[in-house]
Amino acid sequence: MNRLNxxxxxxxxxxxxxxxxxxxxxxxxxxITVPMMHAxxxxxxxxxxxGVPFSDxxxxxxxxxxxxxxxxxxxxxxxxxxxxxxTFRKMDDITPVVLMGYLNPIEVMGYERFAEEAKEAGVDxxxxxxxxxxxxxxxxATLEKVEVYPIFLLAPTSTPERIKLICSAANGxxxxxxxxxxxxASHLDLSEVKAKxxxxxxVTDLPxxxxxxxxDAETAExxxxxxxxxxxxxxxxxxxxALADEPQKAKNSVVELLLSMRKAMG
Amino acid sequence: xxxxxxPIMGSLPDEQGHFGPYGxxxxxxxxxxxxxxxxxxxxxxxxDETFIAELEADLANYVGRPSALYHAERWSRELGGxxxxxxREDLNHTGAHxxxxxxxxxxxxxxxxxxxxxxxxxxxxxxxxxxTVAARLGLECVVFMGEVDIARQEANVYRMRLLxxxxxxxxxxxxxLKDALNEAMRDWVTHIDNTFYIIGTVAGPHPYPAMVRDFxxxxxxxxxxxxxxxxxxxxxxxVACVGGGSNAIGLFYPFLDDKGVAIYGxxxxxxxLESGRHAAPLCAGRPGVLHGNRTYLMxxxxxxxxxxxxxxxxxDYPGVGPEHAWLKDAGRANYVAxxxxxxxxxxxxxxxxxxxxxxxxxxxxxxxxxKLAPTMEKEQVILVNLSGRGDKDIHTVAAIEGIEL
Ligand SMILES: Cc1ncc(COP(=O)(O)O)c(C=O)c1O
Numbered sequence: 001m002n003r004l005n006x007x008x009x010x011x012x013x014x015x016x017x018x019x020x021x022x023x024x025x026x027x028x029x030x031x032i033t034v035p036m037m038h039a040x041x042x043x044x045x046x047x048x049x050x051g052v053p054f055s056d057x058x059x060x061x062x063x064x065x066x067x068x069x070x071x072x073x074x075x076x077x078x079x080x081x082x083x084x085x086x087t088f089r090k091m092d093d094i095t096p097v098v099l100m101g102y103l104n105p106i107e108v109m110g111y112e113r114f115a116e117e118a119k120e121a122g123v124d125x126x127x128x129x130x131x132x133x134x135x136x137x138x139x140x141a142t143l144e145k146v147e148v149y150p151i152f153l154l155a156p157t158s159t160p161e162r163i164k165l166i167c168s169a170a171n172g173x174x175x176x177x178x179x180x181x182x183x184x185a186s187h188l189d190l191s192e193v194k195a196k197x198x199x200x201x202x203v204t205d206l207p208x209x210x211x212x213x214x215x216d217a218e219t220a221e222x223x224x225x226x227x228x229x230x231x232x233x234x235x236x237x238x239x240x241x242a243l244a245d246e247p248q249k250a251k252n253s254v255v256e257l258l259l260s261m262r263k264a265m266g
Numbered sequence: 267x268x269x270x271x272x273p274i275m276g277s278l279p280d281e282q283g284h285f286g287p288y289g290x291x292x293x294x295x296x297x298x299x300x301x302x303x304x305x306x307x308x309x310x311x312x313x314d315e316t317f318i319a320e321l322e323a324d325l326a327n328y329v330g331r332p333s334a335l336y337h338a339e340r341w342s343r344e345l346g347g348x349x350x351x352x353x354r355e356d357l358n359h360t361g362a363h364x365x366x367x368x369x370x371x372x373x374x375x376x377x378x379x380x381x382x383x384x385x386x387x388x389x390x391x392x393x394x395x396x397x398t399v400a401a402r403l404g405l406e407c408v409v410f411m412g413e414v415d416i417a418r419q420e421a422n423v424y425r426m427r428l429l430x431x432x433x434x435x436x437x438x439x440x441x442x443l444k445d446a447l448n449e450a451m452r453d454w455v456t457h458i459d460n461t462f463y464i465i466g467t468v469a470g471p472h473p474y475p476a477m478v479r480d481f482x483x484x485x486x487x488x489x490x491x492x493x494x495x496x497x498x499x500x501x502x503x504x505v506a507c508v509g510g511g512s513n514a515i516g517l518f519y520p521f522l523d524d525k526g527v528a529i530y531g532x533x534x535x536x537x538x539l540e541s542g543r544h545a546a547p548l549c550a551g552r553p554g555v556l557h558g559n560r561t562y563l564m565x566x567x568x569x570x571x572x573x574x575x576x577x578x579x580x581x582d583y584p585g586v587g588p589e590h591a592w593l594k595d596a597g598r599a600n601y602v603a604x605x606x607x608x609x610x611x612x613x614x615x616x617x618x619x620x621x622x623x624x625x626x627x628x629x630x631x632x633x634x635x636x637k638l639a640p641t642m643e644k645e646q647v648i649l650v651n652l653s654g655r656g657d658k659d660i661h662t663v664a665a666i667e668g669i670e671l
Contacts (some may be wrong), residue, residue, distance in 0.1 A: 057448070066438075103555045104571075108567070135282075156296070180458055
């Protein structure tokens with residue numbers, strides 16, 4: 001069974017919401033990523049979203065763009081990211097790991113090979129920002145064979161028909177993008193998020209995560225009241241950036257923010 | 267643009283914007299709705315008589331169409347082979363073919379009730395053409411431009427500002443055209459309600475490659491009639507430079523089903539294809555996904571997009587329109603590359619021999635025509651798209667020759 005199912009079932013049982021931190025693999029250096037993943041789990045993270053660096057991150061704001069640039073200074077490739085997951089799995093075989101990134105590195109590796117190697121490494125889900133279900137038929141079939149779940153984004157601009165289409169293509173959970181904008185933007189409209197999440201709930205039984213615009217314990221707590229999972233990215237990556245020259249301290253700073261979010265979310 | 271060629275080659279893309287395995291719609295979910303809306307508007311207005319009439323009037327009275335077709339007799343004689351005819355897109359208002367597209371998209375924006383226009387630009391030609399139509403229609407205009415390009419295209423930056431546009435510097439990635447496109451996409455995602463994104467070439471997600479082609483196809487439609495009137499026959503070969511590929515597809519499209527017409531798209535070989543420092547994805551790249559479509563790209567073994575190099579800022583792009591990728595694989599068009607030196611030589615030749623200063627982009631097409639002509643008979647005809655004028659490039663050329671203006 002996919003670790004995502006196990007994790008969400010368990011959380012539901014004990015009445016808690018998932019905290020999902022995002023960091024870019026290799027930021028600020030390749031050595032810190034695996035220790036950072038373990039530390040985030042220690043701080044209350046339930047699922048880890050690991051960013052695959054890309055040269056042209058079209059859906060990301062400046063904070064995550066710069067994280068990609070820092071990682072690419074070390075030439076971090078998709079293959080390297082998979083190796084990091086393999087290493088992580090030596091000490092943690094239960095926390096789900098979702099890769100988040102763009103399609104081109106996967107196209108170059110080849111769908112078949114990617115799916116097999118991702119499975120082998122212990123990846124549970126893949127969120128590819130720039131592939132809608134309409135273009136994903138072949139990729140979906142390939143991922144299904146190895147039971148690596150496709151995670152899709154839903155947006156404020158998604159029509160009811162698209163919500164249906166996306167929920168039927170997705171597995172593990174769906175991810176609602178709380179704002180019209182790129183990662184790292186602010187101005188979360190809570191009542192709008194609430195309305196959209198209920199709309200999505202009518203269509204699917206999959207857990208619903210919400211992200212983009214969650215920056216502190218307070219917003220995390222608010223979102224945890226309406227969604228099954230809270231995704232936090234830019235707020236963590238900003239902390240990494242501020243301490244990019246001191247990766248250990250960056251890790252501690254990430255832990256600190258996650259602990260405060262966990263505490264607020266219960 | 268009124269009549270579309272229907273048969274096989276010209277019948278693409280399919281409903282989802284595919285040209286064979288290329289093209290498509292590879293964007294974040296937030297853009298799927300707005301792109302569907304754009305597709306609907308484009309399909310509706312491209313057959314709307316009032317819209318077509320307004321577009322044609324603007325092309326005639328504001329742009330100055332039809333553009334001339336000119337027989338470069340002296341240059342042809344000197345090259346000693348086929349007769350070279352130039353489609354004079356350099357004579358359009360704002361000095362290049364880019365305006366054919368910006369006029370069309372801006373009219374569409376107005377019909378869709380959008381009040382804010384954004385665009386990406388490399389050399390600044392598309393930025394200027396966009397700022398121009400935005401000024402005329404009274405629309406707010408923001409142009410995204412890489413810091414590197416801003417530094418090397420000062421005059422165009424000033425022109426855009428004079429026209430009332432805001433030029434926003436892009437400092438991410440390689441700070442050139444591809445990054446400006448990323449930034450424009452990000453802006454669009456953030457301001458979808460009031461903003462129309464005018465893409466400057468046949469790249470991007472569906473419907474852009476088809477829509478921009480349809481607005482540029484006027485080049486080929488006019489040229490097809492003009493060449494038959496002037497030379498009494500169909501051309502033997504078409505030649506156009508390929509950056510994103512809009513001027514090229516504009517010329518090629520109406521000829522796709524004329525099997526006797528050979529087609530050559532000319533990419534920028536920069537320092538030479540072997541050097542790796544070029545901008546020739548069709549000649550030396552491989553398929554991948556970038557900026558919303560699947561096409562040939564310049565990328566490394568890990569799928570990261572690599573930096574391009576060309577003397578001409580307008581050809582300095584790591585991707586290419588998906589229809590060109592398809593025409594290459596289908597064998598209907600040939601894609602070749604011309605390096606910086608060859609382009610410069612053609613720039614000087616046309617200037618000295620015909621009294622026409624061509625854009626450095628167009629000089630790539632001219633350089634290839636100059637290679638091709640001597641291999642052909644005197645009775646044969648090469649039709650070259652002279653996509654823009656070279657005034658914008660005189661600083662670049664002077665600097666290379668060590669002259670300070
Ligand atoms: C004069 C001219 N020709 C050609 C190009 C290349 O674009 P495309 O390949 O879309 O025609 C440009 C782009 O700036 C240009 O200014």
